[in-house]
Amino acid sequence: MATRVGGQRRPHAARGAASASQSLxxxxxxxxxxxxxxxxxxxxxxxxxxxxxxxxxxxxxxGDRGDDAAMLRMFLEExxxxxxxxxxxxxxxIDLGEEQGLVYQVMALVDGAPLSSMLExxxxxxxxxxxxxxxxxxxxxxxxxxxxxxxxxxDDGVPLHLVHRDVSTHNVLVGTDGVARLADFGIAKAFGxxxxxxxxxxxxxxxxxxAPEQAFGLPPTRRSDLFAAAxxxxxxxxxxxxxxxxxxxxxxxxxxxxxxxxxxxxxPAVPPAIAxxxxxxxVRRPEERFASALEMGDALEEAVRVSGLEPATHQDVARGLxxxxxxxxxxxxxxxxxxxxxxxxxxxxxxxxxxxxxDAAELVANELxxxxxxxxxxxxxxxxPTLAAPPTPPAEP
Numbered sequence: 571m572a573t574r575v576g577g578q579r580r581p582h583a584a585r586g587a588a589s590a591s592q593s594l595x596x597x598x599x600x601x602x603x604x605x606x607x608x609x610x611x612x613x614x615x616x617x618x619x620x621x622x623x624x625x626x627x628x629x630x631x632x633g634d635r636g637d638d639a640a641m642l643r644m645f646l647e648e649x650x651x652x653x654x655x656x657x658x659x660x661x662x663x664i665d666l667g668e669e670q671g672l673v674y675q676v677m678a679l680v681d682g683a684p685l686s687s688m689l690e691x692x693x694x695x696x697x698x699x700x701x702x703x704x705x706x707x708x709x710x711x712x713x714x715x716x717x718x719x720x721x722x723x724x725d726d727g728v729p730l731h732l733v734h735r736d737v738s739t740h741n742v743l744v745g746t747d748g749v750a751r752l753a754d755f756g757i758a759k760a761f762g763x764x765x766x767x768x769x770x771x772x773x774x775x776x777x778x779x780x781a782p783e784q785a786f787g788l789p790p791t792r793r794s795d796l797f798a799a800a801x802x803x804x805x806x807x808x809x810x811x812x813x814x815x816x817x818x819x820x821x822x823x824x825x826x827x828x829x830x831x832x833x834x835x836x837x838p839a840v841p842p843a844i845a846x847x848x849x850x851x852x853v854r855r856p857e858e859r860f861a862s863a864l865e866m867g868d869a870l871e872e873a874v875r876v877s878g879l880e881p882a883t884h885q886d887v888a889r890g891l892x893x894x895x896x897x898x899x900x901x902x903x904x905x906x907x908x909x910x911x912x913x914x915x916x917x918x919x920x921x922x923x924x925x926x927x928x929d930a931a932e933l934v935a936n937e938l939x940x941x942x943x944x945x946x947x948x949x950x951x952x953x954x955p956t957l958a959a960p961p962t963p964p965a966e967p
Contacts (some may be wrong), residue, residue, distance in 0.1 A: 588612060588630045594669040597628055597676060600909035603902070609645075613679060613906050625906065626664060627679040630672050642673060649675045651732060652755045654722055659715030661743060661753040681903070682745035683895050689739060689806060698809055699837070702844055703882030704890050705806040706870050711750035712742055712799055713867035719752070720792040720863060733790050737798035738779045739805060744891055746899065748884030777821040778813045782854050785825040793856040796866055800851030804830070807848070808837045829854070841877035844870070 588610060592599045597614045604611040614628045631645055652663040665676035685708060691698045700708070716737070722730045734755060741754045775784055781797035784790050801812040812830055815821035830852040833845040847869045851859050860866040874881050891899075 588672060592670070594628065594630075594672060594674050595667050597626065597674075599628065600625075601905050603627070613909075614676075615910060616676075625679045627677045629675045629677065645673060645675065648755045651722075651730075654730075655715075655719055655755075657715055657718035658749065659711045659751050660718060661751050680743055680745045680751060681899065682743050682747075683891065683899065684740050685742040685744055685750070685802065685806065686739035688744060688891060688894055689809070691809075698894075700806045700890065701882070702807060702840055702877075703874065703879050704887050705803055706844065706874055707748075707882040707884070707887055708742065708744060708750040708806065709799055709803040710867050710870055712737070712752055712802065713796075713863040713870070715750075715752035716792075716795050716799065717863040717867070719755075720795070731792075733792060734795050734798075735784070735790055736775050736779075737795050737802060738776045739802055740776075742802060744887060746888055746891060748886070748888035748891070750887070777815045777817050777825050778811045780822075780825055781856070782826070783856060785822050791856060792862065793859045796851045796859050796863060797856075799863070799866070800848050801830075803848050804833055804852070807840050807844070808833060810836070812852075841873070841879065843873035843877045847873045 588594075588599055588602075594614075596618065597616050599612045599614050601613050602610055603613050609629060609631045611627055611629045614626050616622075616624050616626050629645075631641060646666070649663055649666040652661070653666070656662070661680065662678040663675065664678065667674055667676070688700065689698050699705075716734065719732050719734060722732045724730055734752070736754060737752070741752065743751045743753050745751065775790075775798075777785070779798040779801040781790060781794040784794055804812045813825060813828060815824050815828075830849070833840055833848050834842065837845075847866070850869075851866055853859055860869065871881070
């Protein structure tokens with residue numbers, strides 16, 4: 571029983587649990603590729619008339635969380651907002667539906683890995699960095715995707731003032747084509763136009779990438795997303811997070827007091843012009859940051875030029891991904907192909923048991939980079955502390 575974005579009928583809460591070979595409308599689940607506290611993402615096959623088939627990614631709310639009305643509302647809002655964004659640097663949302671008690675969201679399946687996986691330290695090394703050209707190319711893509719989201723309008727041409735609120739290395743998917751794409755609009759906010767009525771005092775997002783105004787519980791703006799994008803670039807160039815704080819109330823309180831460390835003091839090899847762009851986007855007062863993601867992206871390109879660096883291409887990014895994660899990506903492709911062959915042959919007796927499925931999910935989570943990582947710990951709804959803003963918060967953007 572399909573439920574479409576913007577439809578009149580409100581879907582009932584998800585109650586089941588997704589399993590291999592299960593059909594959700596036109597989609598058949600193959601293998602789990604990400605799992606977390608709120609839900610899971612599966613590689614799936616879409617089928618149609620005249621032998622049409624293609625691979626997609628399907629996100630479902632976890633069965634034991636399906637009665638959480640706030641989570642279901644957030645899940646539907648994510649699909650509704652993300653489906654409006656059509657840009658090469660944003661993960662495409664294809665469909666939304668309900669079947670067998672499961673509400674699901676269908677997205678483009680991109681062969682790749684989160685930037686967080688690319689930055690995992692190699693064996694024997696304390697930290698892992700990216701070449702400045704590659705890092706700026708990846709974040710430049712993210713900024714283009716952010717600009718498309720920030721400029722989004724409704725059907726009447728009225729700006730939605732969309733803010734992602736959760737830009738992080740986990741939510742930047744780097745494809746084997748070298749293109750970086752922004753994922754997970756699960757806690758995005760189109761001010762005044764979504765069912766999320768959070769206001770001053772409520773904190774959402776990952777603490778290590780959080781702009782000061784978010785930590786103080788003030789409404790974020792597009793410049794809050796620019797702070798987070800700069801934190802992503804800082805981490806890619808420095809080989810460590812800008813902050814290393816627990817993603818809880820203690821971390822938020824600490825975040826309010828901390829100032830970003832100068833990139834040059836941690837990564838002196840980074841050209842000063844590039845470091846200057848990063849640090850400008852990390853200033854405390856939002857009005858002193860770049861005015862838009864497009865402006866920040868242009869500044870990054872100019873910084874690469876004046877630094878005498880050869881601008882990295884998407885082919886350079888693809889080579890870096892292959893060098894770091896090629897074997898794991900090939901293993902995952904093999905798993906998906908095997909699942910497709912097994913289902914095409916109708917060998918239902920050979921399908922994995924529930925415990926085998928859980929083992930496979932754990933293997934994917936622990937040994938393989940996920941295609942999309944929308945399930946990393948995030949302060950949202952019932953999992954988020956609600957903190958009152960202090961008497962003297964920073965200036966509201």
